[in-house]
Amino acid sequence: xxxxxxxxxxxxxxxxxxxxxxxxxxxxxxxxxxxxxxxxxxxxxxxxxxxxxxxxxxxxxxxxxxxxxxxxxxxxxxxxxxxxxxxxxxxxxxxxxxxxxxxxxxxxxxxxxxxxxxxxxxxxxxxxxxxxxxxxxxxxxxxxxxxxxxxxxxxxxxxxxxxxxxxxxxxxxxxxxxxxxxxxxxxxxxxxxxxxxxxxxxxxxxxxxxxxxxxxxxxxxxxxxxxxxxxxxxxxxxxxxxxxxxxxxxxxxxxxxxxxxxxxxxxxxxxxxxxxxxxxxxxxxxxxxxxxxxxxxxxxxxxxxxxxxxxxxxxxxxxxxxxxxxxxxxxxxxxxxxxxxxxxxxxxxxxxxxxxxxxxxxxxxxxxxxxxxxxxxxxxxxxxxxxxxxxxxxxxxxxxxxxxxxxxxxxxxxxxxxxxxxxxxxxxxxxxxxxxxxxxxxxxxxxxxxxxxxxxxxxxxxxxxxxx
RNA sequence: GGCCCCAUCGUCUAGCGGUCUAGGACGUCGGCCUCUCACGCCGAAAACACGGGUUCGAGUCCCGUUGGGGUCACCA
Numbered sequence: 001x002x003x004x005x006x007x008x009x010x011x012x013x014x015x016x017x018x019x020x021x022x023x024x025x026x027x028x029x030x031x032x033x034x035x036x037x038x039x040x041x042x043x044x045x046x047x048x049x050x051x052x053x054x055x056x057x058x059x060x061x062x063x064x065x066x067x068x069x070x071x072x073x074x075x076x077x078x079x080x081x082x083x084x085x086x087x088x089x090x091x092x093x094x095x096x097x098x099x100x101x102x103x104x105x106x107x108x109x110x111x112x113x114x115x116x117x118x119x120x121x122x123x124x125x126x127x128x129x130x131x132x133x134x135x136x137x138x139x140x141x142x143x144x145x146x147x148x149x150x151x152x153x154x155x156x157x158x159x160x161x162x163x164x165x166x167x168x169x170x171x172x173x174x175x176x177x178x179x180x181x182x183x184x185x186x187x188x189x190x191x192x193x194x195x196x197x198x199x200x201x202x203x204x205x206x207x208x209x210x211x212x213x214x215x216x217x218x219x220x221x222x223x224x225x226x227x228x229x230x231x232x233x234x235x236x237x238x239x240x241x242x243x244x245x246x247x248x249x250x251x252x253x254x255x256x257x258x259x260x261x262x263x264x265x266x267x268x269x270x271x272x273x274x275x276x277x278x279x280x281x282x283x284x285x286x287x288x289x290x291x292x293x294x295x296x297x298x299x300x301x302x303x304x305x306x307x308x309x310x311x312x313x314x315x316x317x318x319x320x321x322x323x324x325x326x327x328x329x330x331x332x333x334x335x336x337x338x339x340x341x342x343x344x345x346x347x348x349x350x351x352x353x354x355x356x357x358x359x360x361x362x363x364x365x366x367x368x369x370x371x372x373x374x375x376x377x378x379x380x381x382x383x384x385x386x387x388x389x390x391x392x393x394x395x396x397x398x399x400x401x402x403x404x405x406x407x408x409x410x411x412x413x414x415x416x417x418x419x420x421x422x423x424x425x426x427x428x429x430x431x432x433x434x435x436x437x438x439x440x441x442x443x444x445x446x447x448x449x450x451x452x453x454x455x456x457x458x459x460x461x462x463x464x465x466x467x468x
Numbered sequence: 469g470g471c472c473c474c475a476u477c478g479u480c481u482a483g484c485g486g487u488c489u490a491g492g493a494c495g496u497c498g499g500c501c502u503c504u505c506a507c508g509c510c511g512a513a514a515a516c517a518c519g520g521g522u523u524c525g526a527g528u529c530c531c532g533u534u535g536g537g538g539u540c541a542c543c544a
Contacts, residue, residue, distance in 0.1 A: 008544090010543085012544075044543090045543055047543090049544095100542095118540055140542050161472070161473075162472095163471065167472095171542095172541085172542045174542085177542080182543070183544090185544090202472095202537095202538070203537095203539070204538095204544095205473070206472060206538075207539085207544095209472090227473090229473085230537075232537080236536070237536095238537075238538080267480065267493085268480065268481095269480085271481055271482070273482065274482060274492040274493075276481095276493050294473075294474060294475095295473085295474045295475065295536095296474070296536085297480065297481090298479060300480065300494070302494060302495055303480065303494040303495080306493090307494085313507075350506090353505095353506055353507055354505065354507080356506095383504095414503090418503095421503095427503090429502095429503055430503095431503080432503035433504065436503075442505085444504050444505035444506080445504070445505070446504095446506085447503075447504090448503055448504075
């Protein structure tokens with residue numbers, strides 16, 4: 001049997017981090033088993049579903065590299081089929097028409113609330129003759145759910161979960177206006193799409209009991225279920241929009257790499273011994289549902305950033321330059337010159353060692369722009385204002401000026417600066433820090449010898465002289 | 469509140485009855501390296517929620533308590 005998984009977001013907002021992880025797990029599971037990863041847009045709520053949300057979700061998945069197989073299925077386009085199934089259930093006696101009005105239902109709900117009890121539809125039309133139907137009331141169609149016994153979910157993550165059928169009421173399959181409910185639509189779509197493994201957040205666990213009843217009513221084989229724990233915010237509460245849950249686009253804007261997000265999300269709730277760094281290629285070989293934990297986990301930005309820093313270091317310098325060029329251009333308000341790009345090509349390897357995000361990287365790369373440094377950090381200013389800064393800088397300048405053009409490289413610069421320090425009877429740091437402040441406007445940067453080499457003789461001396 | 473789920477360092481987790489004086493990672497704090505920063509390396513503090521069982525033996529199995537979470541629509 002070919003594995004078919006699916007990610008089924010409702011397009012009422014952006015793709016948040018929890019959805020991204022659900023998609024990831026579905027993707028990995030399908031790939032692991034050589035199956036298909038499908039996308040289904042659950043847009044049956046016409047009031048809340050929006051086109052921009054659909055785009056945001058699709059873009060988010062694409063950006064994360066979670067490409068789906070086949071065309072996305074739009075649930076709303078399948079209403080006829082959902083209605084057809086509801087009618088079949090009506091015909092087979094697994095469903096019935098319910099003429100209870102909204103007012104009646106509201107009363108029941110209020111009564112239940114007054115007694116501090118949960119509202120359960122009482123099945124008042126379950127066995128009534130249709131001839132008793134009131135005039136002018138359009139019926140909803142409800143599932144004739146089993147009243148006795150229990151419904152059991154055999155979940156690949158949660159184990160066996162059971163509930164007494166008395167706890168479940170006859171849910172609505174088709175609304176009075178003839179539109180299908182989510183509960184009906186999911187089951188029909190999962191069945192029609194040949195979904196073999198339903199991997200979703202465990203906020204759906206309670207829905208699963210009812211969905212199983214629909215599968216049973218239709219005589220359809222059950223897919224395997226795997227309910228993965230939710231991701232909570234740093235405070236332990238559910239990650240909600242009000243709680244600062246962000247769309248994946250926000251993480252992109254923070255300068256995070258998709259590979260890093262995939263790795264972080266994978267490890268959030270899944271483990272394979274002590275493995276921490278797992279590429280997606282490796283994850284496809286290793287991912288299993290047994291490795292998924294059963295308790296909710298908290299989202300930890302610091303660890304995500306650390307993972308991101310790791311992937312930054314591993315990245316191809318060219319791809320990073322491509323990624324940050326637009327950011328730098330926005331900052332300097334012009335295109336990068338050939339010289340500047342050339343400097344980045346040489347300097348990137350060590351810049352990327354130091355950045356946690358693309359944003360950091362773009363800022364650190366500014367030192368290689370013409371006209372930089374664009375600002376001076378307080379610490380750099382302090383270094384330059386120090387008592388021995390002038391002497392150090394002068395010694396550095398003397399040493400630098402004496403370097404012939406053909407020796408202007410990392411080794412040559414280092415040799416000259418070290419010799420200059422010795423000649424002036426100063427520690428290397430006494431020349432290096434003021435020079436660094438002058439060249440970069442900061443007290444921290446890649447190797448000074450490298451920075452000077454990348455900048456070239458003229459630009460280096462120009463910057464150094466501004467403080468000399 | 470009913471029902472369901474969960475419970476190891478601050479966080480993510482390893483652990484699937486004895487090898488646990490509980491391991492790894494992030495973070496934190498020291499130190500080394502060193503032209504600064506970062507990387508890297510070395511080291512430290514830091515956890516089995518509680519109470520009962522079962523067992524020769526429990527972080528690991530069972531029950532309860534407590535705590536946390538989810539869910540209770542003619543939303544998805």
